[in-house]
Amino acid sequence: MNMITKEGLIGQLREKGLKLTPQRLAIVDALVENRHLHPGARLIYAEAAKRTKTVSLSTVYATLGEFAQQGLIKFLEFDRMDNRYEGNLEEHINLVCRRCGKIIDYHIPTSIEPKDIARELGFVVTDARMEYYGYCRDCLAQPKEVMAGEQTRDQDG
Amino acid sequence: MNMITKEGLIGQLREKGLKLTPQRLAIVDALVENRHLHPGARLIYAEAAKRTKTVSLSTVYATLGEFAQQGLIKFLEFDRMDNRYEGNLEEHINLVCRRCGKIIDYHIPTSIEPKDIARELGFVVTDARMEYYGYCRDCLAQPKEVMAGEQTRDQDG
DNA sequence: TCCTAATCTGGAATGATTCCGAAATGAATA
DNA sequence: TATTCATTTCGGAATCATTCCAGATTAGGA
Ligand SMILES: [Mn+2]
Ligand SMILES: [Mn+2]
Ligand SMILES: [Zn+2]
Ligand SMILES: [Zn+2]
Numbered sequence: 001m002n003m004i005t006k007e008g009l010i011g012q013l014r015e016k017g018l019k020l021t022p023q024r025l026a027i028v029d030a031l032v033e034n035r036h037l038h039p040g041a042r043l044i045y046a047e048a049a050k051r052t053k054t055v056s057l058s059t060v061y062a063t064l065g066e067f068a069q070q071g072l073i074k075f076l077e078f079d080r081m082d083n084r085y086e087g088n089l090e091e092h093i094n095l096v097c098r099r100c101g102k103i104i105d106y107h108i109p110t111s112i113e114p115k116d117i118a119r120e121l122g123f124v125v126t127d128a129r130m131e132y133y134g135y136c137r138d139c140l141a142q143p144k145e146v147m148a149g150e151q152t153r154d155q156d157g
Numbered sequence: 158m159n160m161i162t163k164e165g166l167i168g169q170l171r172e173k174g175l176k177l178t179p180q181r182l183a184i185v186d187a188l189v190e191n192r193h194l195h196p197g198a199r200l201i202y203a204e205a206a207k208r209t210k211t212v213s214l215s216t217v218y219a220t221l222g223e224f225a226q227q228g229l230i231k232f233l234e235f236d237r238m239d240n241r242y243e244g245n246l247e248e249h250i251n252l253v254c255r256r257c258g259k260i261i262d263y264h265i266p267t268s269i270e271p272k273d274i275a276r277e278l279g280f281v282v283t284d285a286r287m288e289y290y291g292y293c294r295d296c297l298a299q300p301k302e303v304m305a306g307e308q309t310r311d312q313d314g
Numbered sequence: 315t316c317c318t319a320a321t322c323t324g325g326a327a328t329g330a331t332t333c334c335g336a337a338a339t340g341a342a343t344a
Numbered sequence: 345t346a347t348t349c350a351t352t353t354c355g356g357a358a359t360c361a362t363t364c365c366a367g368a369t370t371a372g373g374a
Binding site: 075076077078079080093098104106108109112116117121124127129130131133136137 | 235236252263273278279281286287289
Binding site for chain 1: 350351352353354355356
């Protein structure tokens, strides 16, 4: 398991010499408490705003970008969705529901060997990304008429 | 192997009752001839424009979207890149070079079982997407100074 | 040849994300 | 504690790929 925690993130910010501003602390909290949601910038913004006097969306974008660049979290893009941030650094597959947008972690039992790829193609893998799209249990339980309808992929709004 | 071909695509357009317009034929050509590039809308637009008197970018977007929706090609999104279109319907991993943006197909030797996921989580997989990011052989051959520089992720421009 | 639903088009709209210069502020230092 | 300044924040403007739209065109069946 390699899930982000408040202490872990704050520790890393200190190590990397990044300042502990109220905005960053609020974003850290929002990130940790919503990590299972694979939150997007807007959700983090809304949650962070509850935790500190002032935060701007610009700051949230910049901060999440900084965190991702530093490797504290991962930056994710999905088909036809806003970008999301990943707090589970473990290698796993993200199961994305085409209907409700829910993203579920699925830990891979056996992983594919990047070494084979390096040998065969000379391509050095630094980062993997695996997604399965489909329908989650909850959505499958819905009546069919509803299934045919529009998809809900937003986290807020 | 399940790679798009001109004949295959035109056949499917006929089957599905879609009209064979000069724009679509040009787009089909552009798509097939650049399938190994995982082309984006702009590249297809540029290539299609060479092959017919009139095409608009709007039409290219609409057509590629239509093709993707009909399952003739796949619609792909990548981290920090414009959307691309996939002409290789075989299940495979896309190896994306972080530096030059090149995308290489890597056919999976053993695939992960969606059945296990259905049993364990009740999540029904309809579509898989697997990407490995890293550096391609060509980019690895470059001197280090250049490697540190900016990334080229566009296909044109 | 006619007819019409399908298709095409250019320009405007969208909207998430990025950019920017100025103001604010952690936190290191004296 | 005061000083200092690189870092960080912020609002608003800019970006830009993609989508939308309403009117014009057209493929292809009758
Ligand atoms: Mn995940
Ligand atoms: Mn591919
Ligand atoms: Zn669902
Ligand atoms: Zn490369």
